Amino acid sequence: MTEVSNNQAAANKSLAPEEITSKDVTKAYLRWHFANEIPHSFERYLAPSLLYAMMPILKKLYKDDDSLRAAYKRQLLFFNTQLSWGGGVITGLMSSMEQQRAQEEYENKEILMQDDLMYNTKAGLMGALAGIGDAIDSGTVQYIFIAIAVPWAQQGSALGALFPFVFFAIYQAALGVFFARQSFTMGRNATGLMQSTGVQTAIEALSVLGLFMMGILAGNYVKVESTLKFAISGRKFVIQEILDQIVPGILPLAVVMGVYWFYTKKGLKVTQALLWLTLILIVLAGIGIL
Incomplete structure (x- = not known):
């Protein structure tokens, strides 16, 4: 014992x-x-x-x-x-x-x-x-x-x-x-x-x-701008200028929030997020939105 x-x-x-x-x-x-x-x-x-x-x-x-x-x-x-x-x-x-x-x-x-x-x-x-x-x-x-x-x-x-x-x-x-x-x-x-x-x-x-x-860093380093322009009755409209008048930096914010939404739904899968982000931006750039 x-x-x-x-x-x-x-x-x-x-x-x-x-x-x-x-x-x-x-x-x-x-x-x-x-x-x-x-x-x-x-x-x-x-x-x-x-x-x-x-x-x-x-x-x-x-x-x-x-x-x-x-x-x-x-x-x-x-x-x-x-x-x-x-x-x-x-x-x-x-x-x-x-x-x-x-x-x-x-x-x-x-x-x-x-x-x-x-x-x-x-x-x-x-x-x-x-x-x-x-x-x-x-x-x-x-x-x-x-x-x-x-x-x-x-x-x-x-x-x-x-x-x-x-x-x-x-x-x-x-x-x-x-x-x-x-x-x-x-x-x-x-x-x-x-x-x-x-x-x-x-x-x-x-x-x-x-x-x-993180918001400051995102605003400074996430560069997304729209190149879309159109004219109505001879008046030109530049989408990026309109967005800047409403909320400056709204497109970078949308990208950051989109990635955040992806993480909340799919988990912290960074590689997948980068691939999806790249694909979406290529498509938007190809059709002339970005």
Whole structure:
């Protein structure tokens, strides 16, 4: 009887989650940083990179194969954000949340760190942090490094080319590590707050901000215009000008909403959506509407 109890205790101990350290979180962020765009896909975008970053941590937390597979699937859902701001914060936060989830499973407690909570947190932050990170890093900081290096470039020095590239890369890596470690520490100390009304309201607000950012991007990058013109009683009518007077950008909006409708009906099948969109636009262009 004693031997059976000892074996059971040893088995339970072998399934216990290992402690996640700041070193683990730093390693996770650096894996994300250097694999960021390598496994990019239209269906999951940067989710494979995030999973690659999280794999060592998940293996330390989940000793049961089924739990580990479930954790892999959680981190493989659609994900897209900026490298250091979004990637750093979310890598650290996911490490903290997965740690609490693993502990709840091991102790057979009520699962408070639900899958939906984890993904909604990630989805709510990724768009807003991407907007902030792109504006600060790509829109400001990198040009500061370039401005510093311009005099060297004018003198023909190779330093003028190397300085912005090297120091901007170092800046982003260091910033990402800082955000990852800070968000892990804060998340570890306050993961219970994630269920609070205030935090959920903040996440919802960030989600709305992310939608605004997506709308701005769609308006700037989706270029669809009508070339249709006709005349009635000698008066010329240009459809695009009429549409612009009613709602500027209505055709790009229609394309975006059409793709969104497709996703709600067929699921996130990006390749199919691209094929249908290409076919429809070719037909409309062929008959002179676009």
